[in-house]
Amino acid sequence: MKRRTFTNSILALSAAPLLVNQASTSPAAAAEPSGPPLMGGSITDVPGIKIGHHTLTRRPTGCTVILCEDGAVGGVDVRGSAPGTRETDLLDPTNAVQQVQAILLSGGSAYGLEAATGVMRYLEERKLGFKLRAGVVPIVPAAILFDLGVGDFTIRPDAEAGYQACLAAASGPAAEGNVGAGAGATVGKMFGPAFAMKGGIGTASYRVPGTDVVVGAIVAVNAVGDICHPETRQILAGARREEGQGFRDTMAAIMGGYRVVTSAGSNTTIGAVATNVPFNKAEMNKIAQMAHDGFARSINPVHTMSDGDTIFALSTGKASSVRADVSAIGAIAATVMAQAVARAVIQAESLREHQLPAHRDYVKG
Secondary structure (H helix, E strand, C coil), X not given: CCHXXXXXXXXXXXXXXXXXXXXXXXXXXXXXXXXXXXXXCCHHHCCCCEEEEEEECCCCEEEEXXXXXXXXXXXXXXXXXXXXXXXXXXXXXXXXXXXXXXXXEECCHHHHHHHHHHHHHHHHHCCCCEEECCEEXXXXXXXXXXXXXXXXXXXXXXXXXXXXHHHCCECCCCCCECCHHHCCCEECCCCCHHHCEECEEEXXXXXXXXXXXXXXXXXXXXXXXXXXXXXXXXXXECCECCCCCCECCHHHHHHCCCCCXXXXXXXXXXXEEEECCCCCHXXXXXXXXXXXXXXXXXXXXXXXXXXXXXXXXXXXXXXXXXXXXXXXXXXXXXXXXXXXXXXXXXXXXXXXXXXXXXXXXXXXX
C-alpha cells in the first residue's frame, strides 16, 4: 500500500467520518438523533472475526464472544479503577503467547468470568489453541462489567453461556442493543440508579478507501457517565432530571460543584477493536490504548473510580500484504469505537419492569 494513498485515506476519514457504511445501518436507525448519522457496519466486517451473543433474558444479562478461530495477535489497555479481567497478562509484549483464539465480554461482574471456561471448551473441541504435545490450551482473555443491580442477582453468565455464545457466533452483521454482554447494561448512574438509562452493545466498522484496510469495534456500554454523540456532543442517554424530562448533564453538575453519590464498582464499559492489518503485540497494545480516545469522545465522565473500562485489540493479519502505520490505525480505531459506543445506546430498548428508559423512548424527535 502506498504511503500517499493511506495518508489521503486518513485525511478523508477525519473530514467525513460519518459518511461510511450508511447503507448497513439497522432498521432502528429511525431512532437516531438529529445531526450526522452514526457509522454502520460491524466488527465482523474485519476478515477472520466472528461475533456470538448469549442472552439470559430472565434477568437480563449475558455474554458476547469475539471469535478469531485462525488466531489473532492481541493487545489490551485497562483504564478506570474497578476492572475485572482474565488472561490480560498474556497480552503483554514481554510474555510468550503470541496469539489468542477469542475474547470474551461478559455481564455478571466477577462471576461472569466463568463464561470464558465455556469458550475454552468450544475451542478445545475444535483443537484450537496454544499447541502442546498432549493437546491445546485455548487463549481466551476476558473482561466483565457489573450489571448485578438489574434483576435477579443470582442469574449470571456461566460456562454454558460462554459455550452457547460460541455456537451462535457468525461472520455476518452482529446484533446490537439488549443482547449479550449489553443485556443488563445501564448508563448515567452518577446520581444513583433511579435516574439511570439503558445501555447496551454497539458495533461499527470502517474500510479505508483505496486500500484493503478494515477496522471494526464492538463495545458493551455500562458507564457511570453520560453517552454523547461523538461529533455534536449531544447527550444521547445519561442521568435523567428529577422531574423526568431531559438530562442533568453530569459533567455540568460536577463542574458546578454538585455533590454526587456513586456506587463503587457498579459500572464499566468493555469492548474490542480489530483490524485485518498485520501488527505485533506491542503495536496492538498501542492501538488498544489509542482506542480509549473513542471512549473519551462519547462517554462523559469516563475512566472513573467506579469504572473498570477495558479495550482489547486484535489483528487477524488477513491483509497480509498491507503495511500500515500503527498510529493511523489507532486513530481510526478510536473514531470507530466512539461510533460503536453511541450506537449501543441508540440501539438499546427500555426495560420498563426495571424503570430503565432507553434513548429511543426517552428522547423524541
